[in-house]
Amino acid sequence: MARVRLENVTKRYEDVIAVDDISLDIEDGEFVTFVGPSGCGKSTTMEAVAGLTQPTDGRVFIGDDDVTTLAPKDRGVAMVFQNIALFPHMDVFDNISFGLRLRKYDDEEISRRVEQAADIVQLEGMLDRMPDEMSGGQRQRVAIARAIVRNPDVFLMDEPLANLDAKLRVHMRTELQRLHRELETTIIYVTHDQAEAMTMSDRIAVLNEGELQQIAPPLTCYNEPANLFVAGFIGSPSMNFVDGELVEEGIRTDNFTVEFDHGIVPEAAIGDAVTLGVRPEDVHLSEYAESLASPTAPIDARTDVLEPMGDEVFVYLLLAEEETRSMEQDPASSPHQLLMSVTPDTEIGENQPVDVVLDRSKIHLFDTATGDALAHGITGPSGREPGTTATEADS
DSSP, rough: OOEEEEEEEEEEEEEEEEEEEEEEEEEETTTTEEEEEETTTTTHHHHHHHTOOOSSSSEEETTTEEEETGGGGGEEEEESSSOOOOOOOHHHHHHHHHHHHHOOOOHHHHHHHHHHHHHHOOOOTTTTTOOOGGGGGHHHHHHHHHHHTTSSSSEEEEEETOOOOOOOOHHHHHHHHHHHHHOOOOEEEEESSSSHHHHOOSHHHHHETEEEEEEEEEEHHHOOOOOOOHHSSSSSOOOOOEEEEEEEEEEEOSEEEEEEOOOGGGTOOOTTEEEEEEEEGEEGGGGGGGSSBBBBEEEEEEEEEEESSSSOEEEEESSSSSSSOOOOOOGGGGGEEEEEEOOTTTTOOOOOOEEEBGGGOOOOEETTOOBEEEEOOOOOOOOOOOOOOOOHHOO
């Protein structure tokens, strides 16, 4: 196990900056996931740790050693890739032990390490099988065992579950969490799948266009996103965003006004452009307003499309009549639409007028110009604080 530290790491390819001045400190034994859209620089950052890519600027430390110029084989890391790449003519034992044999380990030590790794990833009784006799999940476990036998200081995993079907990915997520618990080793994991990032990680590092946007525990990124990008990327479906302007009573948008105490956003002033963000689960039918911590005034809307998902129903709301609407438009980004999540037993239909309220304690405010977060949760009118119900405020 080892601590991994990146100091101002930058990687340029001619006029393209793939990684832009990233600094990270990953603790010994920590599970950190790099997450972001395609082309955001997450794999390039991992490759800089592995030694597969030489940074243009900055330094990489593993433990107390500066490994920036060291070859991959000298860094004490092991990688598991999206492409499992097992040798088809070798059985499981030979695939797992291949690297050890290259390093001239004796047969007894090789057998001990292979059997130990096979036990950890639950491959007992399969060491004589050929790769084409195994399922995708079993082959992926062989690849992980091949990394384990090296006893690396750091595991680097680059989208290792991407080629598996959805059910198997869920199963392998559990396997990787168990593996991390048993080995107590440092793992750096790359994925574009936020479900993997949220469920497995101690912390997630959100990247976009080569820049580190936020590194924090998963629920912190979800509940307290650092900026508009993190707020929109983390969470499925995405957070609703509505542009507005700070006015005396609060924030005014094209379709509604939310009252709140300006004292919680000292960085902003009356007249500033702000973006209101609220997650679908924090948009409610007005009949449930009294159960909320700090509801807004009712907002007129009309239901558009309903998407039953089993344990919830996504309701697309129109806040204003729109002459033309693109079928491909993301409702979370439209100034005249909101996405609401309701329980399956909610009586609601399409093209139905409804009144909805937002939970003020769950509203996020962002600076429209910079995208930076201004507040997570805003106070209600008449000094009512988030966490106080309407009934408590009136008593």
